[in-house]
Amino acid sequence: MAVAQGQQRQNAGCGETARRVEKWFAATARDLPWRRQRTPYGTLVSEAMLQQTQVSRVAAAWVSFMLKFPSVVALAAAGEAQTVRAWRGLGYYRRARQLHAAALVICKKHHAEVPSAHADLCSLPGIGPYSAGAIASIAFGQRQAIVDGNVARVMMRIHGRNVDRDSAVGKRWLWKQARDYVDSARSPGSANEGLMELGAMICTPVSPRCGECPVRALCAAKKMGVQECIPTARKRPVKQVLHSHVVIASVGGRRALVRRSTRGLWAGQLFPPSIESLRAISLSALARRLEVSGSGLAMAGAFAFETTHRSVRFRVWIASPSASKVLKEANGERWRWFAPRQIVDASVSSAMTRVFEVADAYCAHACCAAATARQRRVPSVAR
Incomplete structure (x- = not known):
């Protein structure tokens, strides 16, 4: 009996929390495209982009992406390379490849309609329980829970639990609270999106704006004065330092690029040869x-370059014409050769763009220096 009454009180508390969050979200939601x-398709794209960005x-990138690929059919037909290029500037390009793969699955198995069932959404490449819950609730109005960093922080503070x-125990507890809340x-959809918005805008990790919070009267952490202590701040892992020696080899006006491994940094992308x-x-x-x-290599x-988990120290080397020919013969079809315009189209990551900026600046300076030296060797004509 006591357990049942406790559950009823908790359900009533969840209902009041959801009501306040929904009302607040309806009045203050950010105007996002x-x-x-x-x-459903627009929600799928936005959720894929919002992972880790x-x-x-995301706002401007989403608009541009939707103009290029206005439907899941258009995205599936575009090809992976075009999808990755359209993702330029967002980073974590594996998400772009997975989104394209998801579009292919949707066209093949779901008649080109984003599925509404949570299990079907979870079966799509790149879609886990959180993204599936977000799409199912926001796009289809289903009672599916979501737990991301923002939601976890809000839930912990409301319940006064750190x-x-x-951990397995922590995950089970958070998902239970999220299910009780959305139920x-x-x-x-509004309740889930409002909870994420609350965590992003009000219930922030540092200096939460409790005076503006719609659920401050229900918040156990606020009542105890420990809202800034929950959750315990995570220690940032020390970044691994990686040294990357990039070689710019040119033959006949074309530069070498290689396809990187499907795992690791810049996975699956074309990139200049590097060690x-x-x-x-x-x-x-x-x-x-x-x-x-x-003697055939000059440092440009x-x-x-900082990524989430690594600090990459790039050194850009220019191979001389003779060294470039040796490298081309030695690496055969593994190295592919591209004209400058093609390289601009293939330059997806900001790291690759920066590499070529360094190389081009060096080459331009070297050309100017060579031209100046030639002028000095030419004798002046007496007038």
Whole structure:
């Protein structure tokens, strides 16, 4: 009897929380392009983009992407390479390849309609329980729970519980709270989206704006004065330092690119040939690895590039014409050769763009220096 009464009180609390969040969201929701005209396909694209990318960066990219691929059929027909190019600037390009793969599955198995069933959504490439719950609730109005970083933080503070969201126990508790919450909502989509918005805009990790929170009267952490202590701040892992020696080889006005592995940094992308290591290597060691003379390599420049988990130290090397020919013969069809215009189209990642900026600046400077030297050697004509 006592357990049943406790569950009733919890359900009533969830219902009041959902009601307040929905009301607040209806009045204050940010004007985002995918919210103006809801479609299942538009929601699928926005949720794929919002994984690990800030809303401010996604907004313009989503509009551009939808103009290029206005339907799941258009996306499936476009091909993976075009999809990845349209993803330019968002990073984590594996998401673009998975979204294209999902479009192919939707066209093949679901008659080109984004499925509404949670299990079917979870079966799509790149779609896990969170994304499936978001799409099912927002696009189809289903009572499906969602748990992301924002939702987890709000739930922990409302209930005054500091749980480890990465542990099995913590995950079970968070998903139960999320299910109880959405089950008590009038509009599952608005309730879920409102909860995410609340975590992003009000119930922030640092300095939460409790005075503006629609559920402050229900928040156990606020009542105890521990809202800034929940959840416990995670220690940021130390980034791995990776040294990348990139070689710009040119033959007949074309530059070499290679297809990277399907795993790791810039997975599956075309990128200039490179040698990567956990320690910096010398010019002589690089030349030995490439099987060319050290005199055939000139360093164009160096720069640091930060990713989520790594700090990459790039060194850009220009291969001389003779070294480039040796490299072309040695690497055969594994290296592909592209004209400058083709490289611009293939340059998806900002790291690759930066590499070619360094290389082009060096080459332009070298050309100017060579022209100046030639002028100095030409004798002046007496007048």
